[in-house]
Amino acid sequence: MRLSTKVAYNTIIQVAGKIISTILALIAVAVITRYLGQTGFGQFTIATTFVSFFAIIADFGLTLVTVQMISRPGINKNKILNNLFSLRLVSALFLLCLAPLAVMFFPYEPIVKLAVLLTIISFLFVALNQILVGLFQRELRMDKISIAEIVSRVFLLVGVIVVAKEDYGLIGVIGANVLAAMINFVLHFVFSRPYARIRLEFDFTLWREIFRKSWPLAITIALNLIYLRADTLILSIFKSEAEVGLYGAAYKVIDVLTAIPFMFAGLVLPILTISWTEKNKEYFKKVLLKSFDLMAILAIPMAVGAQFTSREIMSVVAGADFAASGTILQILIAAVVFIFLACMFSHAIIAIDKQKKLIGAYLFVSLTSLALYFILIPRYSYYGAAAVTIYSELTIAVFVVYYVWKYAGILPNWLVAIKSLAASMVMGAVLYVLPPSFYEIRGGIFLVLGVGAIVYFLFLYLLRGLTKEDLRILSKK
Numbered sequence: 001m002r003l004s005t006k007v008a009y010n011t012i013i014q015v016a017g018k019i020i021s022t023i024l025a026l027i028a029v030a031v032i033t034r035y036l037g038q039t040g041f042g043q044f045t046i047a048t049t050f051v052s053f054f055a056i057i058a059d060f061g062l063t064l065v066t067v068q069m070i071s072r073p074g075i076n077k078n079k080i081l082n083n084l085f086s087l088r089l090v091s092a093l094f095l096l097c098l099a100p101l102a103v104m105f106f107p108y109e110p111i112v113k114l115a116v117l118l119t120i121i122s123f124l125f126v127a128l129n130q131i132l133v134g135l136f137q138r139e140l141r142m143d144k145i146s147i148a149e150i151v152s153r154v155f156l157l158v159g160v161i162v163v164a165k166e167d168y169g170l171i172g173v174i175g176a177n178v179l180a181a182m183i184n185f186v187l188h189f190v191f192s193r194p195y196a197r198i199r200l201e202f203d204f205t206l207w208r209e210i211f212r213k214s215w216p217l218a219i220t221i222a223l224n225l226i227y228l229r230a231d232t233l234i235l236s237i238f239k240s241e242a243e244v245g246l247y248g249a250a251y252k253v254i255d256v257l258t259a260i261p262f263m264f265a266g267l268v269l270p271i272l273t274i275s276w277t278e279k280n281k282e283y284f285k286k287v288l289l290k291s292f293d294l295m296a297i298l299a300i301p302m303a304v305g306a307q308f309t310s311r312e313i314m315s316v317v318a319g320a321d322f323a324a325s326g327t328i329l330q331i332l333i334a335a336v337v338f339i340f341l342a343c344m345f346s347h348a349i350i351a352i353d354k355q356k357k358l359i360g361a362y363l364f365v366s367l368t369s370l371a372l373y374f375i376l377i378p379r380y381s382y383y384g385a386a387a388v389t390i391y392s393e394l395t396i397a398v399f400v401v402y403y404v405w406k407y408a409g410i411l412p413n414w415l416v417a418i419k420s421l422a423a424s425m426v427m428g429a430v431l432y433v434l435p436p437s438f439y440e441i442r443g444g445i446f447l448v449l450g451v452g453a454i455v456y457f458l459f460l461y462l463l464r465g466l467t468k469e470d471l472r473i474l475s476k477k
Contacts, residue, residue, distance in 0.1 A: 017146025018263060022256050024153035026317055028160050029252050032173055033245075033318035035164040041318075042241030043170055045248030046108060047115035048177075049232040051099050055123040056225045057218075058088075058095035082201035085131045087210060089200070092127035096120040107237070111170055118174045122181035129181075132188040133266070135196055142267060144191040152184035216356040223362035227369035227392040231377070231385035238378045247382035249318040250328035257302060257336050261295055261343035268344070272351035276408075284351075285410050291344040296417035297465065299340030301456045304424040305449070306333040308431040312445040331386040335393040341412070342397035345404045354407050361399035365392050419465030427456040 033041050100117040136145050159176030166172070192198055232251070236244045268291055275284040306313070310333070311326030318325060349355055369392045376384025405411050431452050438444050438451075460466045 013143045013146055017143070017150060018260065021146070021149045021153045022259075024150065024157050025256065028153070028157045029249075030317055030319065031157070031160045031164055033249055033322055035160070036170060036173065036245075038242035038245040038321055039240075040170055040245070041248060042236075042243070042245030043109070043112050043115065044173060045232060045244050045251075046112055046236045046241070047119050047170075047174065049229055049236075049248075050103055050106075050116050051096070051119040051123050052229060053225060053233075054095045054099045054102075054120075055092070055127055056229075057222050058092040058127055078196050079201065079203065080206070081131065081135060081196050082199055083203050083206045084134075084210065085128065085198055086200045086202055087207055088127055088131050092124055096124055096127075115170055115174050118171065118178065122174075122178040125178075125181040125185040129185045129188050132185075132192050132198070135192055136188075141191075141195070144188070148184050148187035148191065151187060152180040155183050156180035216359055220355065220358050220362045223359075223366040224396075226366040227388075230370055231373055231389060234373045234377050235382060235385055239381050243381055246322060246325045247328055247385060249314060249322045250325040250332055250382075250386075253313065253317060253329055254332050254336060258339050260298065261340045264291065264294070265343050265347040269347045269351060272348055276351050281408070284348075284408070288344055288348050288404075288410060289413055292341065292412050293416040295340040295344060296420050297460065299337045300417065300420040301424040301427060301452070303333045303337045304421075304428045305431065305452050305456075306330055308428065309445060309448060309452075312439055312448070316445055328382050328386055331383065332389060335386075335390045338390070338393035338397040341417070342393070342400050345400040345412075346396075348404050348408065348410075349400060352404075352408055354403060357403050357407070358399065361396065361403075365395050365399075368395075416465050419463040420460060423456050423459035423463055423465060426459045427452050430455045 032044065036044060097120070099120050100113070103113050103116045133145060136142060156176055156179070159179055160173055163169075163172035163176055168175070189198065232244065232248065235247055268287060271287055272284055275281075275287065307330055310329040311323050314325040314329060315323045346358075349358060369388050372388040372391065373385065376388060378384075380387075401412060431448065434448060434451070438448050441447070457466065
């Protein structure tokens with residue numbers, strides 16, 4: 001099977017799998033939010049966000065380094081994977097165990113602190129899983145990831161339904177998440193057997209090489225963590241659990257959406273790495289810019305459409321009690337655009353092995369964002385948090401594009417993005433004039449979104465942002 005065909009196959013499988021798993025995840029969120037309410041979901045959000053600080057630091061850049069290291073020609077793939085897996089286990093156990101100790105110094109209720117203790121189990125499975133994800137990305141077998149994710153989401157959905165029916169409370173919801181994470185890891189481990197025999201291995205010489213490659217990523221990830229997750233923790237200190245719940249519900253939708261570019265970028269990263277290593281710059285540029293165009297085509301209509309549908313989307317996703325989250329989503333969605341547009345360029349920096357250059361950028365954004373959080377959140381609550389999130393993602397996007405231009409000589413081609421914006425504005429006009437009855441009927445939001453999608457892609461095609469040749473190549477692949 002040719003490389004282009006493999007990529008197309010894996011992209012289709014991933015998209016299909018992501019659609020199914022996203023639907024299952026959103027249904028699970030709908031059950032959780034309706035069951036726990038604003039305050040209970042706020043407690044759930046605090047616990048998961050708190051542990052995520054330690055889990056992301058424990059990553060130490062190993063997820064991205066995995067793909068980079070096992071994509072090099074002539075390497076001992078099993079040896080590298082075994083040591084990456086072992087290093088991840090050690091770092092995750094050490095750092096995750098700090099979470100229940102650190103939470104004792106925060107003014108949270110006892111149930112939140114217990115939830116933090118239990119949540120570390122699910123994050124441990126997630127941490128180990130990410131090394132195996134790197135393997136499947138390298139082998140272009142994203143179907144395995146999709147199967148595992150869908151199965152685990154089914155267990156999560158069934159679990160939270162049982163929890164809600166039997167009234168097991170917040171701890172029951174955390175337990176359902178632990179079960180789903182465990183199943184996801186077990187399936188990934190079983191599926192990895194044909195490609196690698198994973199076992200514990202401690203080659204400290206190799207560990208030093210891994211650290212040499214990963215420490216710049218580790219620092220950028222830690223700094224990235226400050227401006228991405230500090231908002232929820234600072235909000236939980238200054239504002240009520242209900243406000244955290246409203247913000248967390250909107251952020252759940254954002255998390256779902258931003259999984260798309262990172263899913264695609266993870267698939268393309270080995271191709272970028274190989275083409276750059278082989279000094280095939282033209283192919284590197286072609287893949288990068290085509291991927292950027294795809295991100296623009298997907299992201300821009302999301303931002304425009306959300307301005308007309310966010311309240312209804314949040315009511316469907318989280319329930320009528322969370323309709324107020326729609327206003328938060330309208331603001332946060334701008335950050336999604338910048339994440340989509342910057343994602344391929346941030347992965348290109350990893351492919352050309354210039355990740356150290358981003359440390360200063362992330363340090364600047366983290367410090368300024370942290371200062372802005374403490375200034376704006378006490379005054380403007382979740383609106384202040386959302387505004388700073390937009391600032392941080394926009395600034396990082398500017399930095400990553402600049403560094404790719406500086407070290408690879410490549411800048412985005414904005415033509416497709418401009419055409420996407422024009423088609424999105426037409427779509428927005430249509431959504432604006434739709435009768436209120438479209439929204440009021442049962443399931444009307446899906447009809448509205450369908451109309452918007454048809455209008456958008458029709459006008460994008462007419463503007464030649466999406467051509468017959470693109471459609472022919474896609475259908476052929």
